[in-house]
Amino acid sequence: MTPLDGTIVLDAAAMRAAEQAAIAAGESVESLMQRAGRAVGDAVHRLAGAHAVLVVCGPGNNGGDGYLAAARLRALGRTVRVAAAAAPRGAAAIAAREAWGGAVEPLAAAKPAPVLVDSLYGTGLRRPLAADEAASLARLVAGAALAIAVDLPSGVASDDGALLGQVPRYHVTLALGAAKPAHLLQPAAARCGGVRVLPLGIALSGDTRALPPPRLAAPPVDSHKFSRGMVALIKGRMAGAGELAARAAMRAGAGYVSLLGATIPQAPHALVRRSIERDDPLVDARIGALVIGPGLGRDDHARDLLERALASDRALLIDGDALHLVTPERLRARGGTIVLTPHAGEFHALFGETQGSKLAAACTAAERAGAVVVYKGPDTVIAAPGGRALLAGEASSWLSTAGSGDVLAGAIAARLAAGGDPLDAAAAGVWLHAAAARRLGAGFIADDLAEALAPALAAAIRETRA
Numbered sequence: 001m002t003p004l005d006g007t008i009v010l011d012a013a014a015m016r017a018a019e020q021a022a023i024a025a026g027e028s029v030e031s032l033m034q035r036a037g038r039a040v041g042d043a044v045h046r047l048a049g050a051h052a053v054l055v056v057c058g059p060g061n062n063g064g065d066g067y068l069a070a071a072r073l074r075a076l077g078r079t080v081r082v083a084a085a086a087a088p089r090g091a092a093a094i095a096a097r098e099a100w101g102g103a104v105e106p107l108a109a110a111k112p113a114p115v116l117v118d119s120l121y122g123t124g125l126r127r128p129l130a131a132d133e134a135a136s137l138a139r140l141v142a143g144a145a146l147a148i149a150v151d152l153p154s155g156v157a158s159d160d161g162a163l164l165g166q167v168p169r170y171h172v173t174l175a176l177g178a179a180k181p182a183h184l185l186q187p188a189a190a191r192c193g194g195v196r197v198l199p200l201g202i203a204l205s206g207d208t209r210a211l212p213p214p215r216l217a218a219p220p221v222d223s224h225k226f227s228r229g230m231v232a233l234i235k236g237r238m239a240g241a242g243e244l245a246a247r248a249a250m251r252a253g254a255g256y257v258s259l260l261g262a263t264i265p266q267a268p269h270a271l272v273r274r275s276i277e278r279d280d281p282l283v284d285a286r287i288g289a290l291v292i293g294p295g296l297g298r299d300d301h302a303r304d305l306l307e308r309a310l311a312s313d314r315a316l317l318i319d320g321d322a323l324h325l326v327t328p329e330r331l332r333a334r335g336g337t338i339v340l341t342p343h344a345g346e347f348h349a350l351f352g353e354t355q356g357s358k359l360a361a362a363c364t365a366a367e368r369a370g371a372v373v374v375y376k377g378p379d380t381v382i383a384a385p386g387g388r389a390l391l392a393g394e395a396s397s398w399l400s401t402a403g404s405g406d407v408l409a410g411a412i413a414a415r416l417a418a419g420g421d422p423l424d425a426a427a428a429g430v431w432l433h434a435a436a437a438r439r440l441g442a443g444f445i446a447d448d449l450a451e452a453l454a455p456a457l458a459a460a461i462r463e464t465r466a
């Protein structure tokens, strides 16, 4: 059982293509299903302790996996029952039902067991469950102490994470072969519980992954403040936003942080405050990342500052209000390294209404703007031009607090200023932001979050070394 971090994410068509390629190379649907069923049976055996198991099976291959998992559990000496609402349809699923060979209870009449395994529908679900079937599933999940979904909770749409009806909450979801977008996109992801991937030994390829832990190291022995990365942030009308982003950039490892447009000395004194009117601080070639947008405002002065930022040749992070003052075409024409960090409102203001999943929307947006797009929310998606994308999955819901986006902008800017691939920088910032929130638990405010980036960074460096 593999955790999701960094693993490949495939939509239903790509999963089917991988399966077809394996079949063309000598596998059969039956052999794949046998592997899947055995892996599910073994995983349930490990998770379920000594408790009795009920496996509910659907008519397709997801159901086939369930019959074979039940057979495996029986072979392992477990008490296991099977229930189904309909007979299996495909040849492989029919063979799986025969391999089980035991009783199959009608779903509507099945009594709950301490462990419920949902093998009704997986990636093939295209319409809502029938009302009586959905009601039976909800009743059996509610009556179980441990609810495990095979591949996906029945009732979620694999590719976009939508719910096609009422979907119960599971404790664990066993993703077969690879993670699917629904394991990481809301609202489906919140129904999955802990997701573990059961590898099926088939070759996988694709451009989308679950967010990996960042590979970070302490500054090398000969480092100096500028080699660690210089972040410059343009202060806006709401001064606090820039202050938060600046603190975050310092705590996320930048060697030098300056706040442009803030001239009154105040704590933290390590933050260099400079006028933006005198000289031109934006042409400083040492700037590794220039941030504009947090608390910027949307007036003429804001527009003027944004023009100056766009005219610089530095790597640019555009957040908040600035996302309302620009177009994707303008960004593409500017070129260079650009990272955009919109929440849903800012995303729609910049890119208009979009079709398809949040993942598809982020990928299209990245292509249009020629920029890395960090589409924030409870299921942050990071996409780069060219098709690479990362799904961050669930983070602390306590992040829904004013200023946490400013902190994210600062954290990403620090990693961007350190150099390397902007997608990796955005990914590291999102990871550190979520890790800082995890460390803080409940009731934190954005100021706490900025400070907690330092221990989150230390932990990421330790984990990279380990």
Ligand SMILES: NC(=O)C1=CN([C@@H]2O[C@H](COP(=O)(O)OP(=O)(O)OC[C@H]3O[C@@H](n4cnc5c(N)ncnc54)[C@H](OP(=O)(O)O)[C@@H]3O)[C@@H](O)[C@H]2O)[C@@H](O)CC1
Binding pocket: 015, 016, 018, 019, 032, 033, 036, 058, 059, 060, 061, 062, 063, 064, 065, 089, 120, 121, 122, 123, 124, 125, 126, 127, 128, 129, 130, 150, 151, 152, 176, 177, 200, 202
């Ligand atoms: N990828 C891999 O490597 C491997 C994948 N494997 C497994 O295959 C699963 C995908 O299997 P799948 O394509 O057969 O789809 P599945 O989810 O079982 O459902 C389709 C069936 O349900 C029916 N149906 C659909 N909606 C319905 C509804 N609301 N109410 C009633 N019926 C409904 C639909 O009927 P139809 O729409 O055609 O009328 C069809 O009969 C995947 O999740 C994984 O578990 C492993 O076995 C091996 C390795």
Ligand SMILES: Nc1ncnc2c1ncn2[C@@H]1O[C@H](COP(=O)(O)OP(=O)(O)O)[C@@H](O)[C@H]1O
Binding pocket: 343, 376, 377, 378, 379, 380, 394, 395, 396, 397, 398, 399, 400, 401, 402, 403, 404, 405, 406, 407, 408, 433
């Ligand atoms: N319910 C939630 N669960 C997880 N993360 C969330 C949630 N709500 C917001 N966030 C995260 O918190 C940050 C909020 O950013 P943003 O909306 O720009 O806030 P602000 O403008 O107040 O700084 C983003 O990183 C977002 O992904």
Ligand SMILES: [K+]
Binding pocket: 062, 118, 119, 120, 121, 122, 149, 150, 151, 152, 153, 154
């Ligand atoms: K299922």
